[in-house]
Each structure stands twice: as C-alpha cells, then as structure tokens.
Amino acid sequence: MWPDRRIQDLFGIALPIVQAPMAGAHKAELAIAAARAGALGSLPCAMLSPQQAREQVAQFRAAVGAPVNLNFFCHRSAAPDRAREAAWRARLRPYYLEFGLDPDAASAAAARAPFDDTWCALVEELRPQVVSFHFGLPEPALLARVRATGARAIGSATTVAEAVWLERNGCDAVIAQGNEAGGHRGVFLDDEFSNGEDVSRQAGLFALLPRVADAVKVPVIAAGGVFDGRGIAAAFALGAAAVQVGTAYLFCAEATIAPLHRRALAAGEGDDTALTNVFSGRPARGIVNRAMREVGPLSPLAPAFPGAGAALAPLRGQAEAAGDDGFMSLWSGQARRAHALGAFELTRELARQALDLIDRAGERDLERD
Template structure:
C-alpha cells in the first residue's frame, strides 16, 4: 500500500513514478518500457517537430495502452542580441583556433521550440492523458485548451513561490524540482536566483504545505530510499531522470554514458554555457574554463550554437570537453533496462514503506 495514491488515481498509473522527460536523451522506447512497468511514460517534445512527436506517440500507443505524458518547454524566445553573440564568439575564439576552425563560421544550435498554437493543436489531436511544462506555463488560453482536451496539466517548480503560482493557474499537480536535479532548472519567475535555491528535501515539505494539489518529487531520487523519503516529506510520487540514463533504451552519446559511469554525482555543477539557461551537468573543460555560469553566454537556447562546431570536432576523437553531460547530483551505475529499473525502484521503496 502506497501512503498517498493521488497521483496514481489522477494519471491512471500503477506506480507513483514518473519517468522524467529528458529532451535529446531518449525516445519512445524508454517511455514504453517504463510505462509497461507501471510508471507514467513521458515523451519530451521540445526538440521535436510536431510530425516527429506524432510519430513518437503512435509508436508508444502501438506498444502499450498506458497513459502518456507529453512534455513541452514554455520559455520566451530571446530577442536577437548581436553584441552578446559577438562577445561569446570572441570568448570561444581560442578554442576554434586550437581545433583549426574558423571563428567566424556560422552554426546552428539544437532547436528547442516553446509551446505554441501548433503544439496546442497537436495536443488536441493526440489527446495525451498528461501534458507537462517546463519553464512555467503557456498563455492562459492555450492552457485552457490543453485542459479542455482532457489532459491533466503539470509543471515544474523550483521554489515555493513558483509552486503557488502554478496551482493558482490551474495545474493538477506540481513537480518540485530540487537543486540537485540533472538537466535544466525549471526557473520561470523573475528574480529567482538559482544559487539560493533549495535541495529537494528542503524544498519538498514547504511546497507540500503551500499547495493543495499533489506534489511530485524530483532531484536526487535514484533508489527506493529516496522514494520512501519523498513520501515521508509530503510527495505523492517521484520523478526519476538520471537513473534512466543508464538504461540501454536511453539515446545519449557513448561519451555521456562513460562520464555518467565514472562517478556518483559529486562531479556536477550548474552551468549556462551549453544553452544559456542554468542546467546541472558533469563538469568538463567547457564548464571549468567558460563558467560554469558565464555572463557572456547568449540567452536560451542560443549559447549552444557557437559550441556545436567544437563538440563536432572533439567528440569523434573521444573528447567530451564541449558536450553537455546532464546529470543529477546522485546517481549509481546499473545495467537494468527501463522496465526492470522501474520495478526495482518500486520494490525497494515498498519494502521500506512496509517496515514503517
């Protein structure tokens, strides 16, 4: 018996586990495996076209009748800033010369599209059971249409103020993202300083006390102990990300897998040099020498464009110095598939909860 079944009942899932949507790190195969085990399978859409997302959902639904979560970014596209772009390229100039590259060569960053009218129409077409948002929420009229489609709407909060803001605007559940979580911070309220934000087990009980909707704990949850602790602090479910990156279904690069396996999380820091927004990853040369948080990095998602040629030159030589190696502060290597990992996490947590 789970002590709080609100998320299972809200989403129609067997286990209080959400497989984190990690853009660029997995596709439908991982989500399908997690869903078959009883978790909420999630598909990250921020780096896909609508047609690619449509194909991913079709693949998912052909393999399982479990609920699906479609995840979207809600950032505001940055205005052009030629001076900042030029300063960033000048900062990278020595690396271009080191690799024999033209510092003036044009390059494009990976696309990260915010939720808009086209994505909303796709949600209405596909009717996923859950739609999750990162970096806030879409315009009220778009959110109303998402909810009218029958989807449950959830979003990430990195502070109590953000959680309250999300509940006031109609979220059905809130993901409490602790500072130890891997990947991009979900910060969206003006003036929020990532350097002062709390870890999950300081943040979680405060959010649980401040809102009435169920809370999903995210950040540093990689085994049953973290799940049991999250329930003790007010969570109704957990969101697991980094642990799934070790699964064979993850689509991360071999160098990323190697870096993950080399430590257990004390090698990470928050950085903005790869995208322009703070995100937690394994420290490498780019983070050490350019940041980890640089005032020169162009606004999200523009910072990555100028780094792309450096990664393209270094990666084939076995060098991860210019890759974004996203990881949470707590991880442990394993050889489990996503189905087996999901079941093992639930078993461990249930054993601990049963002991009281």
C-alpha cells in the same frame, strides 16, 4: 500499499513514478518500458518537430496501452543581442582555432521549440493523458485548450512561489524540482535564477518539498536526487505523492545518450556535477568538463536560452569525433550509481525498494503503538 495514491489515481498509473522527459536523451522505447512497468511514460517534445512527436506517440501507443505524458518547454524567445552574441563568439574563438574550425562561420540556430499554437493543435489531435511544462506555463488561452482535451496539466517549480503560481494558474499537480536535479532547472519567476546569476540560493529537494507540499493543495511530485527506493520513501515522508526519476534512466539501454556521456556517468556518483549555463543559456546540472571549467560554469557572456548552444555545437562535434567529451552537455543529477537494468526492471526495482522501506516503517509504527 502506497501512503498517497493521488497521482496514481489522477494519471491512471500503477506506480507513483514519473519517468522524466529528457530532451535529446531518449525516445519512445524508454517511455514504453517504464510505462509497461507501471510508471508514467514521458516523451520530451522540445527538440522534436510536430511530425516526429506524432510518430513517437504512435510508436508508444502501438506498444503499450498506458497513459503518456508529452513534455514541452515554455520559455519566452529573447530579443537578439548582437553585442552579447559577439562577445560569446569571441570567448569561444580560441577553441575554434584549436579544433581547426572557422570562428567566423555562421552557426545553425539551437533547436528548442517553445509551446505554441502549432504544438497546442498537436495536443488536441493526439490527446495525451498528461501534458507537462518546463519554464512555466503557456499563455492562458493555450493552457485552456490543453485542459479542454481532458489532459492533466503539470509544471515544474523550483521555489514555493512557483508552486503556488502553477496551482493558481491551472496545474493538476506540481513537480517540486530540487537543486540536485540533472538537466535544466525549471525556474521561471526569478530572472536572476533563470539567467544563472545566483543559483546558490536555490533549495535542495528535501528542503523544498515539505514547504511546497504545505503550500499547495494539488499533489506534489518530487524530483532531484531520487535515485533509489530510499529517495522515494523519503519523498513520501516529506509530503510527495510521487517522484520523477531522470538520471537513473540514463543508464538504461533504452536511453539514446552518446557513448561518451555514458562513460562520464559511469565514472562517478554525482559529486562531479555543477550548474552551468554555457551549453544553453539557462542553468542546468551536468558533469563538469572542460567547457564548464574554462568558460563557466556560469558565464555572463552566454546568450539567453537557447542561444548559447549554437556556437558550441561545432566544438562539440569536433571534440566528440575525437573521443573528447569536453564540449558536450553531460547532464546528470547529484545522485547516481551505475547499473545494468533496463527501464522496465529499473522501474519495478525502484518501486519494490520503496515499498519495502515504507512497509517496514509502518510495521515499526504498529509495534510502538
């Protein structure tokens, strides 16, 4: 019934839907529910230890006999820039004083682990069916080890050049990530994009998707602004073989986001978001709050990823304890609408809506013939 089954056949799933891996926003429960409904359940590993990831996979596999996707970041660690870090601390100093914090206190390092030999050994141990990468791909030797396990490798592209690069370097499918997508942009070939210096040139999904689909032979997964069946049907019409859905799952009870984040999500429908680098050092889309308005949304002072987040963490803790979301990273895409569905029901409803639209379009074509 689906016009393109390449992703379903490649991953061994019933529906052409990938539940987006959202680091810090969910654990195994959400992936399990999405997988039970027929989607590809994903587990984000960038903020986990190897043992935590091992436990998440064990929980997933004990609950459902379905493929699992493990997601990793592939950023390169930047050399320390003491001058930039000092300027960043100086910019945040008034907020520290406002919240009664010591502006000269040391901050814990931001927890964003890039894919390395340790993580690769875990993939070899756990043998997930799919391994996805953000911010490019690991070095060729590590990727070869991943593929030797039998796992399908996929990566995120924000430009046609990135999609072609991912295919050429061994990806079995490519995620075309439009500018509408919530959370971190997967950009990796353009330093200006990575640093957030010129995000205005980045394409929206429905401008990017058909160009990527024309440029690569591997199946393409559409991500960004896909919130209902209309978005899925449109993505298929433009060359996608599947969609990756993120923000819609944040409304599900299985998501582990903070209550203040849930409240902010429910208060709008996506026109309240912007790309910012103040929370991590890389551009990511979130709901505009105090930190974004006053410090960014894009600040040249923010240390390279993931360093910007370390100095903001104490401010977030103090503000959140007082019921203030002003220093939280409120990740969200540009399309959202509050709902009360669980992840299983949401996945099935998205598929039902999309198939209904696709079937009706097919019937109209038959009538014209």
